[in-house]
Amino acid sequence: MIRSFSGAAALVSSEILDGPVVAVRPQAITARASAVMAQFPGDVLYAVKCNDHPLVLEALFRGGIRHFDTASIQEIRTVRRLLPEAVCHFMHPVKSRAAIAEAYFEHGVRRFVVDHPDELAKIAEVTKTADDLEIYVRLAVSGEGALLALTGKFGCEADEAVPLLHAARRLAARVGLTFHVGSQCLAPEAFACAVRKAARVAVSAGGVDDLDVGGGFPAAYTGNEPAFVAFVAAIRSALAETGLACRLQCEPGRLLVADGASILTNVELRRGRSLYLNDGVYGNLAELKWLGPQFPLRRVGRAVAPATPVQPYDLFGPTCDSIDSMPGPHWLPADMQGGDWIEVGFMGAYSNALRTGFNGFSDHHCVILDDAPWCGTPPNAGLRRAA
Numbered sequence: 001m002i003r004s005f006s007g008a009a010a011l012v013s014s015e016i017l018d019g020p021v022v023a024v025r026p027q028a029i030t031a032r033a034s035a036v037m038a039q040f041p042g043d044v045l046y047a048v049k050c051n052d053h054p055l056v057l058e059a060l061f062r063g064g065i066r067h068f069d070t071a072s073i074q075e076i077r078t079v080r081r082l083l084p085e086a087v088c089h090f091m092h093p094v095k096s097r098a099a100i101a102e103a104y105f106e107h108g109v110r111r112f113v114v115d116h117p118d119e120l121a122k123i124a125e126v127t128k129t130a131d132d133l134e135i136y137v138r139l140a141v142s143g144e145g146a147l148l149a150l151t152g153k154f155g156c157e158a159d160e161a162v163p164l165l166h167a168a169r170r171l172a173a174r175v176g177l178t179f180h181v182g183s184q185c186l187a188p189e190a191f192a193c194a195v196r197k198a199a200r201v202a203v204s205a206g207g208v209d210d211l212d213v214g215g216g217f218p219a220a221y222t223g224n225e226p227a228f229v230a231f232v233a234a235i236r237s238a239l240a241e242t243g244l245a246c247r248l249q250c251e252p253g254r255l256l257v258a259d260g261a262s263i264l265t266n267v268e269l270r271r272g273r274s275l276y277l278n279d280g281v282y283g284n285l286a287e288l289k290w291l292g293p294q295f296p297l298r299r300v301g302r303a304v305a306p307a308t309p310v311q312p313y314d315l316f317g318p319t320c321d322s323i324d325s326m327p328g329p330h331w332l333p334a335d336m337q338g339g340d341w342i343e344v345g346f347m348g349a350y351s352n353a354l355r356t357g358f359n360g361f362s363d364h365h366c367v368i369l370d371d372a373p374w375c376g377t378p379p380n381a382g383l384r385r386a387a
Contacts, residue, residue: 033063146182280317
């Protein structure tokens with residue numbers, strides 16, 4: 001049974017802390033889901049890869065999410081087991097025959113993504129040329145404006161997408177286009193450009209039934225990121241400009257869950273301005289390396305005196321691998337010491353989902369926090385005041 005606590009301070013004063021803790025705030029996830037659904041003019045799919053913990057999936061469902069972007073057969077199994085009424089969409093462009101067959105015949109999946117003729121032929125063969133398929137063609141778009149570009153692995157160019165759409169139309173009940181501008185995109189215009197490209201392809205292909213604008217909507221790690229409504233406005237404007245009329249959907253991940261969890265990690269050693277933690281890149285804190293020092297941090301459990309200055313630190317995880325490092329500046333009180341607990345906020349996305357058992361460091365707890373999300377202050381606020 002997962003225990004609940006009133007907040008991070010109550011958690012660190014408990015006796016359960018013998019390893020890192022994933023502290024989930026389900027009520028925040030439910031509220032965020034409801035808000036995003038109210039703002040987007042179409043279906044909202046949750047990208048399960050972002051965080052597949054049952055607490056997260058169930059909180060999203062309570063918030064109204066009924067569609068799930070699943071990228072593997074295991075994700076489909078998880079969603080169908082936990083949420084039998086949910087609808088799964090197989091959004092990975094490359095799938096095994098066994099996964100396609102199980103998804104279609106056992107789990108009722110009808111929507112599949114392709115970016116190559118051989119994948120389309122594979123789906124047709126496995127589903128025995130079913131007449132109720134929905135096939136989306138993934139279009140390659142620029143990753144400009146995203147902190148983590150997703151270009152190069154998936155997506156086809158316009159001249160490849162048009163014949164693929166024609167072939168899909170002969171097979172499927174509905175056809176659509178999809179794209180992904182990249183993770184933690186900070187430029188609403190990137191979505192507008194991608195919609196314009198999709199509209200040109202749609203016209204050349206004789207129209208599409210659906211457009212999936214993908215994910216990449218940013219979480220407010222620093223507070224300077226554009227709000228979701230700005231991205232919706234850019235998408236609406238591009239649709240109006242191009243005259244593209246079709247059913248719309250998006251597939252956010254971090255936008256829905258980032259502020260719905262924190263990671264609690266213990267300082268095992270301080271060496272100058274380096275803090276060695278019991279969690280790291282191979283655990284729940286990979287994003288502190290890949291996105292950098294833009295997550296809010298604070299010390300919990302030992303009070304920070306009002307006059308205590310702050311200073312920048314570099315962070316290191318518990319494994320013996322030097323890759324397990326999270327370069328700063330991570331701003332924390334100047335008197336940090338071994339035994340202190342740190343709350344890393346906005347860690348609902350790509351934290352526990354990326355955790356490995358490398359080097360034997362696999363143990364961690366999961367708890368529920370009943371308080372509001374801790375958003376902290378922008379990282380450079382540490383120059384001015386204590387965390």
